[in-house]
Amino acid sequence: MCYAIPGKVVELTEKTAVVDYFGEKRKAINELQNLSIGDFIYAQGGFVISRVSETEAKQILDMWREMFFALRKTDLRLSRLEFDDIGIDRKFALILDKAAEGMPLKREELLRLLRTDNRRELNLLFKVANFLREKHLKNACCVHGIIEFSNYCQNDCVYCGIRKSNSSLPRYRMSEKEIIQAVEVAVNKHGFKALVLQSGEDPYFTPDRLAGIIKKIREKFAVLLFISVGEMGREGLAKLYEAGARGILLRFETSNPELYAKLHNGDRLEDRLQDIKDAYKLGYLILTGGLIGFPDQGYEDLLNDILLTRELNTEMYTFGPILPNGPKSELVLKVLAVSRIVDPENAKIVVTTGFETLDQDARRLGLLAGANSMMLNITPMEYRKLYNIYPDRAHVDEKVENQIKDALEILYSLGRAPTDLGVVQV
DSSP: OOSSOOEEEEEEOSSEEEEEETTEEEEEEOOOTTOOTTOEEEEETTEEEEEEOHHHHHHHHHHHHHHHHHHHHHHHHHTOOOOOOTTSOHHHHHHHHHHHTTOOOOHHHHHHHHHOOOHHHHHHHHHHHHHHHHHHHTTBOEEEEEEEEEOOOSOOOTTOTTOTTOTTSOOOBOOHHHHHHHHHIIIIITOOSEEEEEEOOOTTSOHHHHHHHHHHHHHHOOOEEEEEOSOOHHHHHHHHHHHTOOEEEOOOBOSOHHHHHHHTTTOOHHHHHHHHHHHHHHTOEEEEOBEEOOTTOOHHHHHHHHHHHHHTTOSEEOOEEOSSSOOOHHHHHHHHHHHHHHSTTTOEEEEOHHHHHHOTTHHHHHHTTTOOEEEEEOSOHHHHTTOOSSTTOTTTTOOHHHHHHHHHHHHHHTTOBSOOOOSEEO
């Protein structure tokens, strides 16, 4: 399985490469030495991660060529926008007409989209979000793997199953050898080109220890690495970036400072946001967002969460439900759709495992409401159940091979290609 397709370098500057994929050109940050025009490369998240030989590249491209355009045809059909105003408030339809035309929406207009519970209005909202996704980002869908290497956490967030006060949870830490072996399986056996290393905020894994692991992974494997280990501080983030990490997954969870402090036993939202801002300044790709379904959380709060996500220069929006007593699926879908409308040209929007736990049809529904990313759980089976951030998580008992198979089936049925062509279109 290939989670990236090779592209041909057609232009080079000191820091970037312009890469051609079947006539579509994208820019990617280049950190490889001696890259030349005419070379074939893999890119993920807007980073060149490795060269690939011309022979191998042409074999892969020949295999993909027919499928790539067949998938795009299906996606175009499913994302076609046909306005049907029957049963829809005229003002609501006009708001979506503005969004489809690329006009910025006012705050009250975005709130009107979030507040609707009218089935016909919801269907039109999701169609417009999907139309904008296809218009700006085509049919590429990022497929990342996630390895949860420790469930120890020094924090005590009230909604989290691995909080330090949960004395009933058996704890584990994967060894350095186990982490590297899990990465080897993900990259060499299953073909992943982008991985998230995730844990609780575990003091055992200091920045120096993590940096050593990341450096070894990057020396052995061509892979885009994201870290998700809680707050690290600017100095810690700098060490991990120098070692080879290029993305950070760190949700701010809520843009409401009072609610944040209540849920995090007095921790400050401003500290979390500073970590995200520092990471961006250091060059990290930012994956962040909020949680949906807190008690007393209103539409104003949700819109503030979406707008803050955009303000943080986010690469991938990640919004998921609070579980087990989560919100209705329609609310999650509205947040995904409005996120797409707020940031139509740039945002990658993930269908989270939490949403998949809430709704078995979450992937299909989310991908048709503006989303264009998913993550597969590739934590070794003996540890996966112990990363119990909420009960009955989706895919806990599924082999990686079955997860890949199911992911491909839903992607192909919707005309999506499990590839990442980079973040900037030329």
